[in-house]
Amino acid sequence: MENNNKRTYGRYVQSIGRVEREPDFMEETSAEIAEPVRRYDEREEREGANGSGWGWTALALSVLSLFIMPILLGAAGIIVGFIARRRGATMLGMWAIGIGIVSIIIKLFVIPFYY
Numbered sequence: 001m002e003n004n005n006k007r008t009y010g011r012y013v014q015s016i017g018r019v020e021r022e023p024d025f026m027e028e029t030s031a032e033i034a035e036p037v038r039r040y041d042e043r044e045e046r047e048g049a050n051g052s053g054w055g056w057t058a059l060a061l062s063v064l065s066l067f068i069m070p071i072l073l074g075a076a077g078i079i080v081g082f083i084a085r086r087r088g089a090t091m092l093g094m095w096a097i098g099i100g101i102v103s104i105i106i107k108l109f110v111i112p113f114y115y
Helices: 043-047 052-065 070-087 090-114
Strands: 006-009 012-015
């Protein structure tokens, strides 16, 4: 090498004022030495069986909306049903969403013809 001040290793240019002892080792080793971070998600254990509590609550709200306050309880059942689906209770959440939608449709479009 002609110039010891500027050496090229692949695409890496190092400009220092001294001679390198081991020019083969030009990588960062902190990733190899450090232990990888493992995230333990405790939410699944706290919620119970994959968010089934949210699913049963949503289903109870939707079924209750068939008898009293269909707009309010049906909308609440739909919203909590979406939350239950995201937390893992897909079937309970989908049933709650469906029953809530049916309750609101019955209130808005069917019942007015009977009054």
